Amino acid sequence: MSARRLQGGSAPLRLLPGALRRGIERFAGRHQSLAVLVGVALVGAFLPVIVGVPPFSGFGNRNDFVDGFANAGVFVLLALGLNVVVGLAGLLDLGYAAFFAIGSYAYAYSASPFSHLDVPFWPMLLVGAMVAATFGILLGAPTLRLRGDYLAIVTLGFGEIVPVVFLNSDTYTNGTNGISAVYQPSAYGLFGIGSFGFGNPWPYYVTVLAIVAVAMMLLYRLQDSRLGRAWVAIREDEVAAASMGVNTVTTKLLAFAIGASTAGLAGVFNASKLSLVSPDQFGFTVSFTILAMVVLGGMGNIWGVAIGAFTLYEVQSVFLKQLTNFVHDIHLPAVDLGFLRLDISAIDFVQYQFLLYGLALVSMMLLRPEGLFPSRERKRELHESAEEAAESNEEVVQA
Amino acid sequence: MTRRPGRALLVPAILLLLATLDWSYVGTEQFVNALTIGAVYALIALGYTMVYGIIELINFAHGDVFMVGSFVTYWLLSSLGFNGTISDLPLLVVVLVGTFLAAMVVMGGIGVVIERFAYRPLRNAPRLAPLITAIGVSFILQNIIQIFFGPSPISAPQVIDVQARVNLGGVDVSVVKLFVIAVAFILMIALQTFVSRTRMGRAMRSTAIDRDAAQLMGVDINTTIAVTFFIGSALAGAAGVVQVLYLGTTNFQLGFQAGLKAFTSAVLGGIGNITGAALGGFLIGFIEVNSTVAGFSRWSEAIVFGILVLVLVFRPTGLLGQQLGERA
Numbered sequence: 022m023s024a025r026r027l028q029g030g031s032a033p034l035r036l037l038p039g040a041l042r043r044g045i046e047r048f049a050g051r052h053q054s055l056a057v058l059v060g061v062a063l064v065g066a067f068l069p070v071i072v073g074v075p076p077f078s079g080f081g082n083r084n085d086f087v088d089g090f091a092n093a094g095v096f097v098l099l100a101l102g103l104n105v106v107v108g109l110a111g112l113l114d115l116g117y118a119a120f121f122a123i124g125s126y127a128y129a130y131s132a133s134p135f136s137h138l139d140v141p142f143w144p145m146l147l148v149g150a151m152v153a154a155t156f157g158i159l160l161g162a163p164t165l166r167l168r169g170d171y172l173a174i175v176t177l178g179f180g181e182i183v184p185v186v187f188l189n190s191d192t193y194t195n196g197t198n199g200i201s202a203v204y205q206p207s208a209y210g211l212f213g214i215g216s217f218g219f220g221n222p223w224p225y226y227v228t229v230l231a232i233v234a235v236a237m238m239l240l241y242r243l244q245d246s247r248l249g250r251a252w253v254a255i256r257e258d259e260v261a262a263a264s265m266g267v268n269t270v271t272t273k274l275l276a277f278a279i280g281a282s283t284a285g286l287a288g289v290f291n292a293s294k295l296s297l298v299s300p301d302q303f304g305f306t307v308s309f310t311i312l313a314m315v316v317l318g319g320m321g322n323i324w325g326v327a328i329g330a331f332t333l334y335e336v337q338s339v340f341l342k343q344l345t346n347f348v349h350d351i352h353l354p355a356v357d358l359g360f361l362r363l364d365i366s367a368i369d370f371v372q373y374q375f376l377l378y379g380l381a382l383v384s385m386m387l388l389r390p391e392g393l394f395p396s397r398e399r400k401r402e403l404h405e406s407a408e409e410a411a412e413s414n415e416e417v418v419q420a
Numbered sequence: 421m422t423r424r425p426g427r428a429l430l431v432p433a434i435l436l437l438l439a440t441l442d443w444s445y446v447g448t449e450q451f452v453n454a455l456t457i458g459a460v461y462a463l464i465a466l467g468y469t470m471v472y473g474i475i476e477l478i479n480f481a482h483g484d485v486f487m488v489g490s491f492v493t494y495w496l497l498s499s500l501g502f503n504g505t506i507s508d509l510p511l512l513v514v515v516l517v518g519t520f521l522a523a524m525v526v527m528g529g530i531g532v533v534i535e536r537f538a539y540r541p542l543r544n545a546p547r548l549a550p551l552i553t554a555i556g557v558s559f560i561l562q563n564i565i566q567i568f569f570g571p572s573p574i575s576a577p578q579v580i581d582v583q584a585r586v587n588l589g590g591v592d593v594s595v596v597k598l599f600v601i602a603v604a605f606i607l608m609i610a611l612q613t614f615v616s617r618t619r620m621g622r623a624m625r626s627t628a629i630d631r632d633a634a635q636l637m638g639v640d641i642n643t644t645i646a647v648t649f650f651i652g653s654a655l656a657g658a659a660g661v662v663q664v665l666y667l668g669t670t671n672f673q674l675g676f677q678a679g680l681k682a683f684t685s686a687v688l689g690g691i692g693n694i695t696g697a698a699l700g701g702f703l704i705g706f707i708e709v710n711s712t713v714a715g716f717s718r719w720s721e722a723i724v725f726g727i728l729v730l731v732l733v734f735r736p737t738g739l740l741g742q743q744l745g746e747r748a
Binding site: 111 | 525538541542546547549550551552554556557559560562563564566571673676680687718722723725726729733736
């Protein structure tokens, strides 16, 4: 069972030669959690090395890159959580950033001069996850009985309301200014990598790698569990799943709660890393970005989603910036179309990242709905339904 | 899309009922404001409800079609050299009619293009797929506008004098607002007549009820759906013109909020139901203005979405939309 799943789930491995790939797949099938751990550790060790090599070394120093990787890790976590809701259970959540916000504010309120509280970071990781999960259940309980697209709009509304509530509850959240000087974690001298701080991104990097590895291990096990199969069953046919004895409301609620808790966890980490939480960090664009990451990576595929999230984050934070500098430096002449003047060398590509995401979403859904790194099962399902539809159309034409 | 045209009378009836209530605590001015804002929401909500009625898709890009409509209006008026109020009445009429026609045709065309390239290929795909492309289209529209017109809000020429007022049965009413409300009502009546009286309207209704059966009866599904998108987007374009006339400002992010409120209106009235969408739009207008007057302006969005959740949980068919009960 799990061997078969991992074959499909580890699409990037297809780049490797056959014998090596089969060996890795056999190992990963037998020791799934260990394989995830080794995979994350290898990627984690590889990234800081590769950025010291040209052309990457020309884009910034290693510490800045590692800092960016730690931020990317936050989005990998978020994408992994949203993948449970959208990819596995097939529920479109458009207000996912709300849970990220709830986790962030939970930590910021518990550990900052603003509230005169100082709860340690490590237990707050769990508390933040639980608080977010609670809100996931509170939102999900009345709305999960609705059909999928209604759920999308309700979550969209929720995603809009939560930042407004944080913005307007001045007493607890400090309003527009947000909560600043949030305490950074204490490493208790455990890791031997120095203390957490703005100048030293390494502890954050190691921490986020560890969280991502644990989250991925848990998610793989969940996906293969009874609950994971129930999610997939609901995604494919809710009526059929219900008639086979799956409690659809509880199952969907659990998907919502687990997705939310991952976002809560990411929120706590992000609040401690940025040391600042304000309502404008959690707009619809954040939910949209995470959704684009999940769709691009391949809905329902844990490794694919992680890679998709990392890639998209680096594209927006490194590639677009470099492209802007590059285009600026080559001094292209401005195009004048009469009614419109387009000065290409003055374009700030970072500003148009959402155009890129929008195009990516549309073209992915039209051309490759299974994502860049699809799970084999999901790909088969998606193409089956298209073939069936084509067949039924032919029947209609013949009739 | 209901068949019973008698329901169309409900909207004026309920509005009349609201008018007889004691509005002294908010004032006539706010009552007219509520009607005007409601008219904008209602025009946008019609597009949501028609598209949902016929292909059961929440067209997330619809709010942005409205936003693009307001920019088309701005571009049209300013490139023709109109920078402010037009006092010459015949010229004003020509400009208004021309602007409405142009904006509606352009936006209708854009709506058809969006349907053709982003939704039609996915008509038989899993339900999640067209929802995701709709969000993608929404962001593409926003960014295209941002490339052309920049990110900051734009003040657009208000060709009707906003100061002008007319005495209506002892009540002093702003001409612009009266005009906006009248345009909305005319368009809604025209739409209702089109859907209930014409051959294409009948094709739309039958496609909404059962697409396959309609196809077997000789209805051209693709054309019918394209026409639905054309009309819905044209109405959003009209709402865009109204936005410029009434508020004289627009920005590239306008569509998101307006779209959500209009969608709430459509759900409140009963999604798939044209009369319901109009009613819902006016009700949301009243709720918004009342919450502002009552001092909750910072919470008005939260209140609207709270209503959306409550309606969906307790009466997912909305106020008027009974025929969609089992689908919701």
